[in-house]
Amino acid sequence: MQVYKRIIPCLDIQNGRTVKGTNFEGIRDAGDPVELAKLYSKQGADELVLLDISATNEERGTFLPIVEAVASEVNIPFTVGGGISSVETARKLLRSGADKVSINSSAVKNPALITELANVFGSQCIVVAIDIRKSGESWVVHTHGGKRDTGIDALKWLQKVVSLGAGELLITSMDGDGTKNGFALDFYKEAEQLVSVPIIASGGAGTITHFEELFTQTPVTGGLAASIFHFGEISIPELKNELSKITRIRN
Numbered sequence: 001m002q003v004y005k006r007i008i009p010c011l012d013i014q015n016g017r018t019v020k021g022t023n024f025e026g027i028r029d030a031g032d033p034v035e036l037a038k039l040y041s042k043q044g045a046d047e048l049v050l051l052d053i054s055a056t057n058e059e060r061g062t063f064l065p066i067v068e069a070v071a072s073e074v075n076i077p078f079t080v081g082g083g084i085s086s087v088e089t090a091r092k093l094l095r096s097g098a099d100k101v102s103i104n105s106s107a108v109k110n111p112a113l114i115t116e117l118a119n120v121f122g123s124q125c126i127v128v129a130i131d132i133r134k135s136g137e138s139w140v141v142h143t144h145g146g147k148r149d150t151g152i153d154a155l156k157w158l159q160k161v162v163s164l165g166a167g168e169l170l171i172t173s174m175d176g177d178g179t180k181n182g183f184a185l186d187f188y189k190e191a192e193q194l195v196s197v198p199i200i201a202s203g204g205a206g207t208i209t210h211f212e213e214l215f216t217q218t219p220v221t222g223g224l225a226a227s228i229f230h231f232g233e234i235s236i237p238e239l240k241n242e243l244s245k246i247t248r249i250r251n
Contacts, residue, residue: 052082071097105143118165173203180206
């Protein structure tokens with residue numbers, strides 16, 4: 001059965017504001033997260049991802065008030081990540097209106113957390129985010145907002161997290177992040193052959209053609225982007241209209 005492809009705006013949030021950088025650096029303001037979430041929901045985004053990008057490095061919990069505000073304003077599913085290191089934190093976020101929770105650094109630090117969360121909430125609620133960077137001929141996992149090189153092979157890691165209970169993967173190419181040079185197609189082609197759960201591709205979206213390439217050249221079902229939406233370079237209706245000509249997309 002052919003599945004629908006998903007367009008997913010990402011809101012990286014810091015100090016209560018949506019921000020965006022390049023290669024995880026050079027952060028600049030991009031607007032109010034609740035207002036952007038409302039806009040993207042009205043424009044036809046299939047899902048949203050909200051990431052508290054400084055929660056792990058600041059060793060604090062995720063931003064409940066913003067999650068609650070977004071939940072009250074949108075009618076599409078959204079995933080929340082950043083600083084989630086326990087079942088209790090995940091429970092608070094899901095009760096506040098999030099549909100899924102995303103863990104990244106905490107999954108590397110404590111892989112058993114993936115299974116624990118999946119057992120309590122179901123795998124469908126558990127997204128493991130993986131930030132990857134090319135190193136020679138391989139891809140390596142980074143954590144703490146891309147600041148720590150773990151030395152872990154990304155392809156082996158994604159297989160492990162799925163075996164532990166991850167129901168979805170959000171994979172970001174740090175090399176492509178904010179560059180608008182296109183998605184890391186070679187990695188996603190290989191990744192999709194190794195796991196059976198849905199993958200959201202992130203990092204490098206800059207044109208409609210990049211999404212067309214992602215959805216026609218790889219089996220990835222979700223395309224995530226930030227700056228092209230935040231700064232009005234491409235509108236979601238325009239993108240979905242063009243994609244509907246070549247693949248299954250919800251308009």
